[in-house]
Amino acid sequence: MRRVPGQHPHRPDPAEDFGRAAAGPAEDDLRALFGEATAVFASLAGPAHLVESANPAFFDAIGAGPRGRTDVPLAQLLPGLAGQELIGLLDRVYRSGTSRTSRDARVLLADGAEHREAFFDFSYEPRVDSGGNVTGVRVIGVETTQVKQAQRFTAEHRVLLEQIARQAPLSEVLDGMARAIEELSPEDLVVSVLLADRDGRRLLHGAAPSLPDFYNRAVDGIDIGEGAGSCGTAAHRREPVVVADIATDPLWEDFRDLARQAGLSACWSTPVLGRDGALLGTFAMYHRAPRLPQTADLALARLFADTAALAVERHQEEAARRAAETREREAREDLAFLLQASTALTVDLDAVQTLERLAASCAPRLAPLCAVDLVENGRLHRVATAAPDERQRRVLASHIPVYDSDDDAVARVLATRASEIARRAPTGPGPWRDLGVTGYLCIPLLDRGTAFGTVTLLSTEAAPFDGHRVALAEELARRAASAARNARQYTHRVTLARDLQAGLLMPELPDVPGADVATSYHPAGEGLDIGGDFYDVFPLGDGRWAFLLGDVCGRGAIAATTTALVRHTARAVAPLLPGPEEVVAAVNQALVNRPGSHGTGFVTLVCGRLTPTGHGLDVELVRAGHTLPLHLDARHTTRLVDAPGSLLGISPATDVVSRTVHLDPHESLLLYTDGITEARDGDGEQFGEERLAEAVAGTPPRPSAQQVVDALTQAVRAFTGGHEIDDDRAVLVLTAT
Numbered sequence: 001m002r003r004v005p006g007q008h009p010h011r012p013d014p015a016e017d018f019g020r021a022a023a024g025p026a027e028d029d030l031r032a033l034f035g036e037a038t039a040v041f042a043s044l045a046g047p048a049h050l051v052e053s054a055n056p057a058f059f060d061a062i063g064a065g066p067r068g069r070t071d072v073p074l075a076q077l078l079p080g081l082a083g084q085e086l087i088g089l090l091d092r093v094y095r096s097g098t099s100r101t102s103r104d105a106r107v108l109l110a111d112g113a114e115h116r117e118a119f120f121d122f123s124y125e126p127r128v129d130s131g132g133n134v135t136g137v138r139v140i141g142v143e144t145t146q147v148k149q150a151q152r153f154t155a156e157h158r159v160l161l162e163q164i165a166r167q168a169p170l171s172e173v174l175d176g177m178a179r180a181i182e183e184l185s186p187e188d189l190v191v192s193v194l195l196a197d198r199d200g201r202r203l204l205h206g207a208a209p210s211l212p213d214f215y216n217r218a219v220d221g222i223d224i225g226e227g228a229g230s231c232g233t234a235a236h237r238r239e240p241v242v243v244a245d246i247a248t249d250p251l252w253e254d255f256r257d258l259a260r261q262a263g264l265s266a267c268w269s270t271p272v273l274g275r276d277g278a279l280l281g282t283f284a285m286y287h288r289a290p291r292l293p294q295t296a297d298l299a300l301a302r303l304f305a306d307t308a309a310l311a312v313e314r315h316q317e318e319a320a321r322r323a324a325e326t327r328e329r330e331a332r333e334d335l336a337f338l339l340q341a342s343t344a345l346t347v348d349l350d351a352v353q354t355l356e357r358l359a360a361s362c363a364p365r366l367a368p369l370c371a372v373d374l375v376e377n378g379r380l381h382r383v384a385t386a387a388p389d390e391r392q393r394r395v396l397a398s399h400i401p402v403y404d405s406d407d408d409a410v411a412r413v414l415a416t417r418a419s420e421i422a423r424r425a426p427t428g429p430g431p432w433r434d435l436g437v438t439g440y441l442c443i444p445l446l447d448r449g450t451a452f453g454t455v456t457l458l459s460t461e462a463a464p465f466d467g468h469r470v471a472l473a474e475e476l477a478r479r480a481a482s483a484a485r486n487a488r489q490y491t492h493r494v495t496l497a498r499d500l501q502a503g504l505l506m507p508e509l510p511d512v513p514g515a516d517v518a519t520s521y522h523p524a525g526e527g528l529d530i531g532g533d534f535y536d537v538f539p540l541g542d543g544r545w546a547f548l549l550g551d552v553c554g555r556g557a558i559a560a561t562t563t564a565l566v567r568h569t570a571r572a573v574a575p576l577l578p579g580p581e582e583v584v585a586a587v588n589q590a591l592v593n594r595p596g597s598h599g600t601g602f603v604t605l606v607c608g609r610l611t612p613t614g615h616g617l618d619v620e621l622v623r624a625g626h627t628l629p630l631h632l633d634a635r636h637t638t639r640l641v642d643a644p645g646s647l648l649g650i651s652p653a654t655d656v657v658s659r660t661v662h663l664d665p666h667e668s669l670l671l672y673t674d675g676i677t678e679a680r681d682g683d684g685e686q687f688g689e690e691r692l693a694e695a696v697a698g699t700p701p702r703p704s705a706q707q708v709v710d711a712l713t714q715a716v717r718a719f720t721g722g723h724e725i726d727d728d729r730a731v732l733v734l735t736a737t
Contacts, residue, residue: 038057038061038142039140039141040054040055040142041055041057042058042074042138043127043136043139044074044137044138045127045135047094048073049073049075049136049137050072050073050136051071051072051074052070052136057143061109061118074090084107084108085102086105086122089122089124090139093125093126094126096126097126097128099123099124099126101122101123101124102121104119104144105119105141106118119143119147120141121142122140122141123139123141125140146296152184153180153184156180156181156184157303157304157307160173160307160311161310163176164311164314170206170311171206171207173311174193174206174207175207177191177193177207177304177307178192178207178209179191181300181304187287188288189285190210190285190286191207191210191284191285192207192211192231192284193207193208193272193281193282193283193284194219194222194281194282195280196279196280200224200279201223202222202223202224203221203222203224203282204220204221205219205220206281212262215262215264218255219231219255224236224279227251227254229251229267229269230243230251230268230269231267231282233251233269235271238273238277240268240270240271240301243267243268244290244292245290246259246260246265246266252267264286264288265287265288265289265291266286266290266291268293268301269282269283269284270282270283270284272305272308272312274312275313280308280309280313281308283301283304283305283308285297285300285301334472337361341358341361341476342479345358345361345480346486348487349486349491350491352383354483354484354487355453355480356383358370358484359372359385359386360384360386362457363387363457366457366472366473367473368387368458368461369386369388369396369437369458369459369460370384370455370456371385371396371397371456372384372453373400373453373456374453375403375453378403380400381400382399382401385397392435395431395434396431396458398431399430407427407428408426408427408428409428409456410442412442413443413444413454414444414451416444417444417449419444419470420442421464421465422440423438425439426440426456426458435458435460436460438459438461439459439461439465440456440457440458440459441456441457441459441469441470442456442457443473444477445480453481455473455480457473510537510545512537512612512734513543514617515610515737516704516705516736517705517733517734517735518705518706518732518733518735519535519709520709520712520713520729520731521535521728521730521731522675522713522728532551532552532553533549533551533552533673533675533730534550534730535550535671535730540574540575540609541575543612544609544610544611546570546571546574546607546609547607547608547609547671547732547734548570548606548607549626550563550605550606550607550673551603551626551674551728552566552601553603554599558601559599561599562599562601562603566603566648569586569587569590570587574609580607580609580622580658581622581656584605585654587603587607588649588654589652591603591648592649592651592652600649601649602625602647602649603624603625603647603649604626604627604674605624605625605626606622606624606671608620608621608622613662615664616662616664616665616667617736618660618663619660619663619669620658620659621641621643622645622657622658622659623641623644623645623656624646624647624656625645625646625648627672627674627676628642628643629661629669629670630669630670630692630696631667631670632668632696632699632708634702636697636701637697638696640689642659643656643657643658643659644656645657663734665736666702666737668696668705668733668735670708670731671731671732672730672731672732673729673731674727675727675730676716676729676731677689677692681721687715687716687719687720691719692715695714695716696712698715704735705733708735712731713729713731
């Protein structure tokens with residue numbers, strides 16, 4: 001007779017076998033699960049199936065022991081067989097004399113007070129005497145109980161692997177595994193899976209569908225260590241731990257009463273280890289009575305501990321993948337948010353609008369409420385707010401922090417230049433209750449280490465500001481501070497440039513007796529870009545007037561200093577010199593003598609003198625390298641006034657020729673810079689002197705000076721199609737009245 005390995009009478013200590021379970025090869029596990037077939041034989045006589053002879057395996061199988069009695073009817077030897085298929089088949093073979101076989105015949109066998117389910121492959125052959133009469137039945141069989149059980153386990157194991165492959169939830173896989181083992185086990189078995197926490201210091205509930213809730217709650221979070229029951233100790237040792245009797249084992253000293261209340265008497269625990277040896281958890285099998293494991297139990301523990309490891313690792317890998325995808329998505333969203341907000345912050349160079357966009361960007365992305373405060377002249381000003389509705393925004397905007405109060409978060413942040421965060425409403429007076437504020441984050445706006453303002457985010461949620469939102473808010477505040485600083489600097493410089501530009505041009509045109517004067521000035525640049533074109537009209541005394549229109553080479557501050565030099569030199573010397581030629585010579589001398597740091601560019605200029613007469617205006621002028629003036633007479637014909645002359649600021653000598661023009665009433669003299677004639681259309685063609693003359697000649701009869709200016713500027717605008725100009729445009733018109 002062959003026996004299942006676990007039934008060998010001289011087997012080693014079961015605890016030692018269990019301790020070697022984790023290292024056993026998979027083939028050994030499968031062989032242990034499928035077992036070795038046990039052959040049974042019995043020779044039965046007569047219609048009562050009297051047992052004449054049988055091998056010990058037969059008696060073991062039916063629970064009669066290896067020395068079961070003979071000469072006893074089978075139904076008497078095993079009363080539970082009455083009415084089962086086995087007896088019915090024996091009767092048919094005895095009566096018919098025909099052999100029969102049966103596969104996976106199910107037999108309920110007595111096992112003390114309980115019955116156990118067994119399966120056999122049977123062959124029934126009739127016994128006949130010399131006369132051909134049937135005298136009994138010979139039974140030969142092979143018990144397949146363990147094989148069938150292993151097949152069931154294998155089928156369930158395959159289902160578990162399929163669940164793992166399709167990434168079913170870990171709790172579903174572990175719970176299904178525990179239930180399958182419990183349902184298929186012939187023993188009164190209870191399965192539990194505990195999972196190691198992230199730090200590997202505690203075991204958390206994984207699955208235990210048949211353990212009481214109070215027990216699962218009690219062991220959820222137990223420490224990993226020696227003496228922490230079977231599971232805590234197995235996790236600590238990284239090897240299986242067998243406790244055959246919880247009532248007496250010292251490992252269960254702290255949990256003995258708990259186990260007793262749950263009706264648990266034995267616990268065998270196997271650590272669940274990853275491929276890299278990391279602890280993932282434990283797989284435990286509990287029994288209601290003290291018991292040592294058999295070889296098949298060891299194989300079962302190894303198989304399903306490995307399955308649990310596969311499920312946990314797959315779950316962790318999937319969780320890590322999802323977490324990585326979430327981090328990547330959040331990083332992309334954060335970057336997109338910062339790029340969008342940064343673009344909004346720098347859409348123009350207005351400091352207040354920049355901070356208003358900061359508040360709008362923060363709410364509701366970072367917090368439902370946001371306020372931005374600036375320090376100006378030693379006082380705080382709330383310059384921007386954002387809220388879910390207009391009422392809340394007005395309430396928030398009406399509250400102004402106290403700049404020098406120790407009880408105000410804004411004041412403290414301005415003093416310390418460090419962010420402040422709290423899971424409560426800000427200290428000090430404020431509409432916090434009305435707004436439902438539950439927490440705040442106040443961040444300084446810094447300019448070269450000095451706090452010039454703050455941005456305050458107010459939460460109305462139960463969840464506080466986390467590190468991610470704090471970092472995002474601080475980065476946005478840093479960018480906003482930089483944008484606001486640039487905007488403030490730009491605003492200051494634009495104001496300076498406008499003041500300087502205004503100082504270089506006439507604040508308003510003077511009233512010139514006998515003359516109508518109109519001008520137009522359109523710089524090519526904006527903001528900080530100061531133009532180089534200029535004009536001026538000023539009195540000389542005794543009824544005469546001087547006029548200038550010129551163009552300085554270059555742009556910006558250097559050009560501005562040159563413009564100022566030309567204008568102020570001309571204004572200073574013109575009343576003292578006999579005529580325009582001498583004025584231009586003095587201007588040229590001033591340009592030649594200027595320091596190198598003040599520029600070296602040349603200047604073009606038309607300089608003249610007006611003398612009212614009883615019949616119009618007498619005009620004396622010189623042209624130093626400038627565009628030719630244009631005379632519009634009373635018949636609306638035009639002619640260029642050719643007055644030869646060289647550029648100024650190049651050499652000490654000047655080479656200019658004076659010209660005299662008389663303007664009858666309603667006749668005009670037009671002075672302009674090359675930005676007019678060199679204006680280009682979309683194809684790059686220049687406006688030119690011919691179109692200039694046509695535009696001026698097309699004015700109404702007896703045009704005013706302003707009408708001449710308007711006709712010319714409109715013609716230029718129509719020609720260029722509204723394209724950006726690349727040179728300054730200045731026009732001065734003198735019309736006799």
